[in-house]
Amino acid sequence: MRRAVLILMLLAGCKQDMAQMPRLDPVSSALGFPHDAAALLPPEGTVARHADLSPVPDALPDQIPLAMLERGRERYDVxxxxxxxPTGDGDGMIVRRGFPPPPSYHDPGLIRAPDRHFYDVxxxxxxxMFSYASRVPPADRWAIIAYIRALQLSQRTPVALADAGLAEGEE
Ligand code: HEC
Structure with a gap:
């Protein structure tokens, strides 16, 4: 019994010390630390744990796979x-609420513009228009460009030339 009381007292003492320790929350500011922040910056060249390190093409493939177009449409819509x-004419919902209107993708200048121009924009x-570099990774940029090309084509192709199978698709 006495031993138990002693142990209890010791444990209580520990608890007290721990509670009074100075500590920093993970992303709190901490004057005197590098960058005055409790969290250190990752060393230069740090790669995110699940980053996709496969090389990114610097042009559209000659034949655009359907999966790429579908990914492009999904990312474009977001x-x-x-x-x-949705059709690329520059009349999106944000524009209708007062944001300056972008040019239509169907303007001759943007139809002629090289793929790389879209990538750079x-x-x-x-x-x-602000940069989307942090939200749209390089492979998705190409997928979006492929889809914009499809949008441009869709507005310039006579119905008679549209492939019958595609025209009768679900969408
Ligand atoms: C918040 C609204 C907004 C969003 C979202 C947006 N843009 Fe834009 N974009 C604009 C505006 C506005 C301009 C015209 C900018 C100017 O002329 O100052 C523009 C211009 C452009 C141009 C034309 C550049 C030129 O040569 O005239 C391209 C291409 C373009 N955007 C592509 C994209 C793509 C691809 C995305 C999606 C990843 C995107 N934009 C998302 C507002 C937006």
Whole structure:
């Protein structure tokens, strides 16, 4: 019994010390630390744990796989359609609420513009449009560009030339 009391007292003492220790929350500010922050910056060149390190192409493939187009459409609808509109004419929902309207993808200048121009606009932003580099990884940028090319084609192709199978598809 006495031993138990002693152990209890010792444990209580420990608890007290721990509770009074100075500590820093993971992302709190900490004057005097590097960058005055409790969290250290990752060393330069650090790669995220699940990063995809496969080389990214620097052009569209000659034959665009259907999966790439589908991925492009999905990403386009998330990141671009709010301003550029689902058809690419620049009349998206954000624009209708007052954001400056972007040019239509169906303008001759953007039909002629090289694929790389679209890639650079997504990466660096353009005028009032901000950069999507942190939200759209390189492979997705190409997928989106493939889909924008499809959108452009869709507005310029006479119905008679559209492939019958595609025209009768679910969408
Ligand atoms: C918040 C609204 C907004 C979103 C979202 C947006 N854009 Fe834009 N984009 C604009 C505006 C506005 C311009 C015109 C900018 C200017 O001329 O100052 C523009 C211009 C462009 C241009 C034309 C550049 C040129 O040569 O005239 C391209 C290409 C483009 N955007 C692609 C994209 C793609 C691809 C995405 C999706 C990854 C995207 N934008 C998302 C607003 C947006």
């Amino acid at each position: 990141f671009c359609a709010p301003c550029h509109s 997504i990466t660096n932003g353009y005028g009032v």
